[in-house]
Amino acid sequence: MADSDVDLDAEQYEKHREAGEILAQVREEAAERVEVGASHLEIAEYAEDRIRELGGEPAFPVNISIDEEAAHATPGAGDETTFGEEMINLDIGVHVDGWLADTAVTVDLSGNPELAEAPAEALDAALDIIEPGIETGTIGAEIEDVIEGYGYNPVVNLTGHGLGHWEQHTEPTIPNRSVSQGTTLEVGDVVAIEPFATDGTGKVNEGSDEEIFALEREGSVRNRQARQALEQITEEFKTLPFATRWLDTSRAKMALRRLKSEDIVHGYPVLKEDDGALVSQKEHTIIVTEDGCEVTTK
Numbered sequence: 001m002a003d004s005d006v007d008l009d010a011e012q013y014e015k016h017r018e019a020g021e022i023l024a025q026v027r028e029e030a031a032e033r034v035e036v037g038a039s040h041l042e043i044a045e046y047a048e049d050r051i052r053e054l055g056g057e058p059a060f061p062v063n064i065s066i067d068e069e070a071a072h073a074t075p076g077a078g079d080e081t082t083f084g085e086e087m088i089n090l091d092i093g094v095h096v097d098g099w100l101a102d103t104a105v106t107v108d109l110s111g112n113p114e115l116a117e118a119p120a121e122a123l124d125a126a127l128d129i130i131e132p133g134i135e136t137g138t139i140g141a142e143i144e145d146v147i148e149g150y151g152y153n154p155v156v157n158l159t160g161h162g163l164g165h166w167e168q169h170t171e172p173t174i175p176n177r178s179v180s181q182g183t184t185l186e187v188g189d190v191v192a193i194e195p196f197a198t199d200g201t202g203k204v205n206e207g208s209d210e211e212i213f214a215l216e217r218e219g220s221v222r223n224r225q226a227r228q229a230l231e232q233i234t235e236e237f238k239t240l241p242f243a244t245r246w247l248d249t250s251r252a253k254m255a256l257r258r259l260k261s262e263d264i265v266h267g268y269p270v271l272k273e274d275d276g277a278l279v280s281q282k283e284h285t286i287i288v289t290e291d292g293c294e295v296t297t298k
Contacts, residue, residue, distance in 0.1 A: 044064060059094055127295060
């Protein structure tokens, strides 16, 4: 795509910007509410409701990852978990008519301020070097360099990503370490850059908990609850991730088990470092411009 072909004032970019603006406000408001004794579910629902109040829709359930958890953790319906003296990552997404923004911040209540600082510093360093023609591997090398400079490891099997229309993860992949085979960023690319730092191994694995799902394919099911759930999923969430607690059907978990067994939806297991390790995260969404990048979620 030649630079001159991209109209960064086009409607889709305006919607990306609107999503980013809503998200920046909600991220700050939600982070301020995180304190020892506050409820996971109340903060997730506060942020999701606030997004709707401000004219957007959640692009995925609010992720609340604690200590060794890195992604895909969200409270279930009736969850009574509260925050302790922990490392907490809030990962929040907004869409406006399917055009997305994605952001994350670490709130450290664990007494490890440098670990929380490392991905934030790495993100700033990455944003400083982004311009048309840069290789994603170069961005990854910058992120790795900063995080290792703090004495921590980047999480190498989690990456930043492109944001498509109704698609939360598209090409290109933005690594959190140096890689030789990268993609070149061009004017008009919309990407989320998200460094993760850890005092663990730098590799996350799938846990057994799943509260987030997304549509895999169109299909039909005989069971009434599963059919009800599928109607809501295809109409309301389309291909974007959703939480079990968002479903209106009375037996949501059972309905999702049915849909999953027929490969109509897939789950997102919680991703975790080794027990005892801590993970921190910082993320912004950007639009690549002719002279650098515009951060939509600042």
